[in-house]
Amino acid sequence: MGSAILNGILMGSIYGLTAIGLTLIFGVLKVINFAQGAFLMLGLFSTYWFVELTGANPYLALIFVVPFTYFTGYYTQKFLIKPVFESEKDVREPIGVIIVTTGIWYMLDNLALMLFGAEYRTINVPSLSEAISFFGLYAPLSKIIGFFISITIAGALFWFLKYSKMGKAIRATSQDREAASLMGINQYKIYNVTFGIGIAICGIAGTVLLPFYYVYPTAGMHLDILDFVIVVLGGLGSIPGALVGGLIIGLIESVGSQFISYSWTIEIIYLLFLVILFVKPEGLFGVKGEF
Amino acid sequence: MYRKYLFGYGSQLTMVLFVTLVFGVFSSYAQAASKVVVIGNILPLSGPSASVGVEGKNMREFVIKKFNAAGGLKCDGALNGSKIKMIYLDTKSDPTVGVSDVQQLINQDHADLLTGAWNSGVTYPATQIAEMNKIPFVVPVSVMDRITERGFKYTFRVAAKDSWWTKDQFKFIDYLAHKSGKKIKTVGFVYINNDFGKSFDDVWVKLAKQYGYKVVLNQAYGEAATDLTPIVLKMKSVKPQVVLLVSDAADAILLQNTMASYDVHPWALISSGGGQADPSFIKNTGKNAQYLFDESEWASDMNRPGLQELNKSFKKIYGSDVNGETMDAYIGIHTILATLQKTCSTNPDKFRQAILNTEFKGGPFSVMAYPSVKFNGKGQNVNAGLIMVQVRKVGNKYERVTVYPEEDARAGFKIVFPQPNHY
Numbered sequence A: 001m002g003s004a005i006l007n008g009i010l011m012g013s014i015y016g017l018t019a020i021g022l023t024l025i026f027g028v029l030k031v032i033n034f035a036q037g038a039f040l041m042l043g044l045f046s047t048y049w050f051v052e053l054t055g056a057n058p059y060l061a062l063i064f065v066v067p068f069t070y071f072t073g074y075y076t077q078k079f080l081i082k083p084v085f086e087s088e089k090d091v092r093e094p095i096g097v098i099i100v101t102t103g104i105w106y107m108l109d110n111l112a113l114m115l116f117g118a119e120y121r122t123i124n125v126p127s128l129s130e131a132i133s134f135f136g137l138y139a140p141l142s143k144i145i146g147f148f149i150s151i152t153i154a155g156a157l158f159w160f161l162k163y164s165k166m167g168k169a170i171r172a173t174s175q176d177r178e179a180a181s182l183m184g185i186n187q188y189k190i191y192n193v194t195f196g197i198g199i200a201i202c203g204i205a206g207t208v209l210l211p212f213y214y215v216y217p218t219a220g221m222h223l224d225i226l227d228f229v230i231v232v233l234g235g236l237g238s239i240p241g242a243l244v245g246g247l248i249i250g251l252i253e254s255v256g257s258q259f260i261s262y263s264w265t266i267e268i269i270y271l272l273f274l275v276i277l278f279v280k281p282e283g284l285f286g287v288k289g290e291f
Numbered sequence B: 001m002y003r004k005y006l007f008g009y010g011s012q013l014t015m016v017l018f019v020t021l022v023f024g025v026f027s028s029y030a031q032a033a034s035k036v037v038v039i040g041n042i043l044p045l046s047g048p049s050a051s052v053g054v055e056g057k058n059m060r061e062f063v064i065k066k067f068n069a070a071g072g073l074k075c076d077g078a079l080n081g082s083k084i085k086m087i088y089l090d091t092k093s094d095p096t097v098g099v100s101d102v103q104q105l106i107n108q109d110h111a112d113l114l115t116g117a118w119n120s121g122v123t124y125p126a127t128q129i130a131e132m133n134k135i136p137f138v139v140p141v142s143v144m145d146r147i148t149e150r151g152f153k154y155t156f157r158v159a160a161k162d163s164w165w166t167k168d169q170f171k172f173i174d175y176l177a178h179k180s181g182k183k184i185k186t187v188g189f190v191y192i193n194n195d196f197g198k199s200f201d202d203v204w205v206k207l208a209k210q211y212g213y214k215v216v217l218n219q220a221y222g223e224a225a226t227d228l229t230p231i232v233l234k235m236k237s238v239k240p241q242v243v244l245l246v247s248d249a250a251d252a253i254l255l256q257n258t259m260a261s262y263d264v265h266p267w268a269l270i271s272s273g274g275g276q277a278d279p280s281f282i283k284n285t286g287k288n289a290q291y292l293f294d295e296s297e298w299a300s301d302m303n304r305p306g307l308q309e310l311n312k313s314f315k316k317i318y319g320s321d322v323n324g325e326t327m328d329a330y331i332g333i334h335t336i337l338a339t340l341q342k343t344c345s346t347n348p349d350k351f352r353q354a355i356l357n358t359e360f361k362g363g364p365f366s367v368m369a370y371p372s373v374k375f376n377g378k379g380q381n382v383n384a385g386l387i388m389v390q391v392r393k394v395g396n397k398y399e400r401v402t403v404y405p406e407e408d409a410r411a412g413f414k415i416v417f418p419q420p421n422h423y
Helices: A002-029 A034-054 A060-088 A096-116 A141-163 A165-175 A176-182 A188-214 A219-234 A238-254 A260-280 B002-033 B050-069 B097-107 B121-134 B162-180 B194-209 B228-239 B251-260 B277-291 B307-318 B325-343 B350-358 B364-369
Strands: A129-135 A137-140 B038-043 B081-089 B113-116 B137-139 B153-158 B186-194 B213-219 B241-248 B269-273 B295-296 B387-396 B395-402
Touching: A002 A034, A002 A137, A002 A141, A002 A165, A002 A188, A002 A238, A002 B228, A034 A060, A034 A096, A034 A219, A034 B228, A137 A141, A137 A219, A141 A188, A141 A238, A141 B137, A141 B251, A165 A176, A176 A188, A176 B002, A188 B251, A219 A238, A219 A260, A219 B295, A238 B228, A260 B213, A260 B228, A260 B251, B038 B097, B038 B325, B050 B081, B050 B307, B050 B325, B081 B097, B097 B113, B097 B121, B113 B325, B121 B137, B121 B153, B121 B295, B137 B325, B137 B395, B153 B162, B162 B194, B162 B241, B162 B269, B162 B295, B186 B194, B186 B228, B194 B213, B194 B387, B213 B228, B228 B251, B251 B277, B277 B395, B295 B395, B325 B350, B325 B364
Parallel strands: B038 B081, B038 B113, B113 B137, B137 B153, B186 B213, B186 B241, B241 B269, B269 B295
Antiparallel strands: A129 A137, B295 B387, B387 B395
C-alpha cells in the first residue's frame, strides 16, 4: 500500500511535468497547444537517439534535448504560429492557431512514423529500472529521479516567472497583451520564448519518462489526454495547479487500483474532471491571468 | 495544326481499339481452351494490419506460382489442366470495404472461390455475402467464434476459434500442475479493455470456477494506460500463482518491464498470442520476459518434415522467414487446392461435399502444428490445435521456444515451471 502511494506521488509529479508546458502556453498565448503530445514524443525520440548513439546515461541527454526542443518550440511559434496569430490579432482566443497546432501534431506524428517506422522502442538501463527499497517501500530509481526533476523544474519556472525580468514580461503579456505592448514589451518575442520554454519542458518530460516508458510515433497521445484533464483540474494557466492536478491523478490511479479495477480508476478521474468543470470551472488554482 | 493533331489522335485511337479487339478475341479463345479457376482474396494490404496482410499475400503467391508452373490442376474432369488465377483486394481492415470487395469479386471478377480476410470483424460480414451468393469462402485465420456458428453452408474455417484458446490455456495450467507436482490454487487475469481482452476474460472467469481456482486478481486497463505499476503492485500483494494475460504490443512491453522492475514474478505468466507475439516484444523486454508462456498456433522451431526446405525457398524470394501468419495462409490455400483436385469442378455444392469428406494430411499439410485438417458440419476445422512457446535464452539471445505439447518441444528444452525467481 505504501508503495502504491509512493508510486502515485512519483508518477503524479511526472504527469504534472508533462502538463506544465501545456498550461504555460495556454496561460500566455491563450492557445491550447494540441501538438503537446507530439512534442513530448519529440522529447522521447531525441532522448532515445541520444542514448542509442552515444550509449550515455539518459539524463545526460538533457544537455542536447533541452536546447533542441527549446529552439524547435521557439521557431515553430515564430514561423508557423505567429503568422496566423497576426491575422487573428483582434480575437482573445484565436481558433486558427488551435487548428495550426493540430496540424503540427499530425505532421510530427507522421514524420516520426516515416522516419522511424511503427516500431516500439525502449532503452534498457537496469540500474535505473530496478526498484530500490527504503523503509519497506519500493520504487525504481528512474521514477525517483523523475520526481526530483519535476519538482525542480516547476520550482525553477515559478521563480523565473515571478522574479526575472523576462518572467515579469511574460506575466505582463499573459495578463494583458495590449497593455504589455504599450509598455514596450515585444509581444511576439515573448510568445516565441514562452512556446520555446513550454516545448523544452516537454523535452525534459520525454527524458524523464523514457527510462521506464517506451517510444512510438504516437506515444505522446496517451499523455496528451491525461494532460488536458490535469490542466483543467489544476486550473488552466497555473503551474502549481498542473503539479497538484498531476499528483491527484497519479494517486487516484495508483491507490485506487489497489481496491478496484484499474480501468475504473480512469473512470473516476474523468468523473472528477466533469465535476470540476461543473462546480469550479476555473480549476483548483485557476485565477485568470495569474500564475 | 489543330486538324493534324486531331487526326493524329484519331489514328492512334483506332490502332488501340484494333489491338484491344484482336487481343480480346485471342484471349477469349485461350480461356476456352483451358478454364481458369478464379480465387478472390480479401486481405488487409494497407492500414493497421497491413504487415500480416502482405505476408499472407506473399505466401499465397508463392504457392500458386509453383502450382501453376507445375501444370495446374490434375484431376479427372472438366477442370483438368486448369490454372489458378488469384485476385487480391485490400480491405484496409475495414468491414465495409471488405464487403464491397467481396461484392466486386463475385459480380465483376466472377470469382469461383473466396478466401481471407484475416480480421474477424471483416470476415464476419464478408462470409455472409459469400453465403448469399453460394460462393465457398475458406477462412484461414479469423478466430471469432460466431463466424462458424451461423449455420452457413459455404464458410469453412481452418483456424482454431476463440473459445478454444481459453480452454487450452486452462488445460495447460492443469498440465503444469500435474507435471511439476505443485498444487495451483490461485489465478489472476490482467487484460486490455477491448473486444479481444474482454472476450477472453469472460471465459476465464467461468473456466476458473469450473477448474476450482480462486481468482485473486482480475484487472483490466485501458488502451491508453500510461503506467501499469498499480496493477503490478496489486499483483505483488495478492500473489496469484498463475497470471493470464491479453495484451497489445505497447502494453505488453510496459507490463513486462514494470514487473521486472518491481521483481514481481508469479509461478507462471501465460499470454494469449497478442502483443507478446509481436516481434518488437522480445526486442524490448529481453531478459525481463524470460519464462513467459505464449499460446500460439504454430512456431518456426517445430520439427516437421519439409519445413526447412519450405522456409528456405520462401525466404529466398520474399526475404522473410515463414511465421504463424504465413503458415495460416499456406494451409488455407493448400486446403482449397486439395479440394479442387478432388472435385475437378467449381460447383459450390460439390466443393462443400468434398471439403467436408476429406481429411487433409501429409504432403504440404505435414508442416502444420497438428496432424490434419478435418471440417465438421459447421465448417470448422475440428483438429486445429494450439501450442505453447516459452521465452528462453538460446545462446545469448531470447527466443520463443516450443515447449508444449511435449512431442513438439524443441530438442533440449523442457518447461521451466515454476519460474526460478517467483514470489
